[in-house]
Amino acid sequence: MKKTFSVRPDAITEQRCKDYGGFSWQEFMTAIPEPVFVVTGWKPNGKENASLQSWSTFVSGGTDDFICIMGLVGKGGHMYQSLKETGVCVLNFASSDVFERCVKTIGNNEYDTDEITAAGLTAEKAVKVNAPRIKECFLNIECEFLWEHELIEGSEAVTVALKAVSVSMDTDRYDNSKLGRYGKTGYLLHIHCPINPETGEDAPGAVGTVEPDYSFPWNTK
Ligand SMILES: Cc1cc2nc3c(=O)[nH]c(=O)nc-3n(C[C@H](O)[C@H](O)[C@H](O)COP(=O)(O)O)c2cc1C
Numbered sequence: 563m564k565k566t567f568s569v570r571p572d573a574i575t576e577q578r579c580k581d582y583g584g585f586s587w588q589e590f591m592t593a594i595p596e597p598v599f600v601v602t603g604w605k606p607n608g609k610e611n612a613s614l615q616s617w618s619t620f621v622s623g624g625t626d627d628f629i630c631i632m633g634l635v636g637k638g639g640h641m642y643q644s645l646k647e648t649g650v651c652v653l654n655f656a657s658s659d660v661f662e663r664c665v666k667t668i669g670n671n672e673y674d675t676d677e678i679t680a681a682g683l684t685a686e687k688a689v690k691v692n693a694p695r696i697k698e699c700f701l702n703i704e705c706e707f708l709w710e711h712e713l714i715e716g717s718e719a720v721t722v723a724l725k726a727v728s729v730s731m732d733t734d735r736y737d738n739s740k741l742g743r744y745g746k747t748g749y750l751l752h753i754h755c756p757i758n759p760e761t762g763e764d765a766p767g768a769v770g771t772v773e774p775d776y777s778f779p780w781n782t783k
Contacts, residue, residue, distance in 0.1 A: 565760075567591065573762035582755060590764070593756035597749060598769055600664050601632075602678060602685075603644035603651040605695045610685050610694050611642035612667035612677040615653075616752035628726040630705060634713065635722045640671065642720070649707045650691035651724065654699035657747050661769060663698070690728040700735050704728040744772045 570576065574587040582590070596616035605611045617633040630653060635642050645651050656664050663682045670680035678685040683751040684697035688704050705724035713719045733742040741747050750769045757764040 569758055571759040573759055574757055590755055590757040591759045593754055595751035595753050595770065598656045598752045600667060600696060601641050601651050602654055602695055603648055605640055605644055605673060609674060610676040610678040611640045611644045612640060614664055626692045630724045632722045633767055636719050638718065645707055648692060650693050651705055652688050652695040653695050653703040653705060654696040655701040655749060656699045658750060660698045660751055661757055689730060693745055700732040702730045746771055
């Protein structure tokens, strides 16, 4: 049986959405997983910035154009400021053994802090752009700023598009018989507090991994 909600269900009060960070009730009802990565760059004072992100997607604009759409970037955050000033950043993808340290970048978000180092991670120079990247992350995508768009009128957040200019990946990730990109050692997805819209029962926020289950034949008829 399928149930339809076109307005916010009583079980997910507006206050609760506000208490949970001002996200929509539809976000908690659908709880669609999103890739997790850390955006790194230089703050205007030359200190390392690190900003944990999800709510994003990756698309090809052509055979040589790989575009990252960061769906929700707060204009008040350091990452937005750094990106607007330098025009570049690095997207760093961690596996689960590195994730806890990535979360620590949030608690080390002071302007005068080298956030990568303070979180117990290693900052190294990116290859093509003027930004630090995280050594422990298995994939680093170096990007240039393309455009931004207000998420919705009056929103404090914007959607930002970035163009990849360089991709560095641990060679053990090419091969699924080694570390690979998926399974317990691979990409992380953010699952944002699923709430039951009928009872209000919720589950805490979590990260998960992806296990490819089956390949599908390219037969659309
Ligand atoms: C799993 C996870 C995903 C997050 N994704 C985002 C996101 O997509 N957009 C955002 O603005 N903040 C997101 N945050 C919160 C930021 O990481 C946090 O506010 C950070 O301190 C911002 O850093 P900045 O000031 O350097 O931008 C996320 C936090 C977590 C734990």
